[in-house]
Amino acid sequence: MNRIVRLFLQVLSVGSLAGCMPSPMQSTVGSVPAIQSPAPQPAFRPAPPVVVQNPWKPDAVARKWRHIVLHHTASSAGSVESVHEAHIGRGWDGIGYHFLIGNGKGMGDGEIQPTFRWREQIHGAHAKSPNNEYNEYGIGICLVGNFEEADPSDAQLASVKRLVSVLKHEYQLTDSQVIGHREVKATACPGKNFPIGEISRSSVFPVLAGQFGTYVTEQPSAFQVVKVERSNLR
Numbered sequence: 001m002n003r004i005v006r007l008f009l010q011v012l013s014v015g016s017l018a019g020c021m022p023s024p025m026q027s028t029v030g031s032v033p034a035i036q037s038p039a040p041q042p043a044f045r046p047a048p049p050v051v052v053q054n055p056w057k058p059d060a061v062a063r064k065w066r067h068i069v070l071h072h073t074a075s076s077a078g079s080v081e082s083v084h085e086a087h088i089g090r091g092w093d094g095i096g097y098h099f100l101i102g103n104g105k106g107m108g109d110g111e112i113q114p115t116f117r118w119r120e121q122i123h124g125a126h127a128k129s130p131n132n133e134y135n136e137y138g139i140g141i142c143l144v145g146n147f148e149e150a151d152p153s154d155a156q157l158a159s160v161k162r163l164v165s166v167l168k169h170e171y172q173l174t175d176s177q178v179i180g181h182r183e184v185k186a187t188a189c190p191g192k193n194f195p196i197g198e199i200s201r202s203s204v205f206p207v208l209a210g211q212f213g214t215y216v217t218e219q220p221s222a223f224q225v226v227k228v229e230r231s232n233l234r
């Protein structure tokens with residue numbers, strides 16, 4: 001991966017040099033006054049294309065997503081496996097969320113795991129409402145933790161901001177289409193310590209995207225490679 005980051009940095013430096021060379025000096029001949037020519041115009045340089053890397057692009061045809069609904073597990077620990085089991089126990093066809101983000105107890109701190117619902121682009125089971133709008137067209141993202149009692153970890157916040165930013169861009173969703181579960185029904189979820197506004201407004205993107213779920217992100221001091229194992233639960 002170091003090689004990929006180096007290559008990326010080389011591309012960056014070449015790009016930043018383009019157009020920065022000094023222009024050749026104008027020469028004058030003897031005492032003949034130089035004919036005033038119009039000031040040279042800077043060459044037209046199109047803005048670099050904005051390429052948003054999406055490490056979570058599923059193979060399946062995209063569903064017509066209209067919302068992102070954020071949740072907490074209301075438990076101190078958890079993993080895709082444990083939530084999957086709990087939701088099967090409720091009679092559902094597996095974990096109800098599209099993504100789970102760990103807190104270091106049960107899965108990695110800030111680790112993002114897409115579930116079968118995301119890979120297969122099928123409806124969620126996480127935000128029941130009278131017309132089922134939010135289960136049908138809402139991407140369910142759940143962070144492990146109880147944010148009525150504790151705060152999300154820094155790693156969880158960094159991860160959910162990246163995930164929400166990419167999904168907003170990919171499905172052309174506005175900040176107001178990113179909501180907490182409690183906006184759909186009477187529940188405390190995702191907890192009073194969950195910074196819903198900060199997350200719905202976020203706009204931070206992975207530097208590079210690799211295979212499904214793997215991406216490179218820029219930290220204050222270094223590039224960090226985030227690798228996510230696919231959950232094969234179904």
Ligand SMILES: [Zn+2]
Nearest residue numbers: 071072181189
């Ligand atoms: Zn919830």
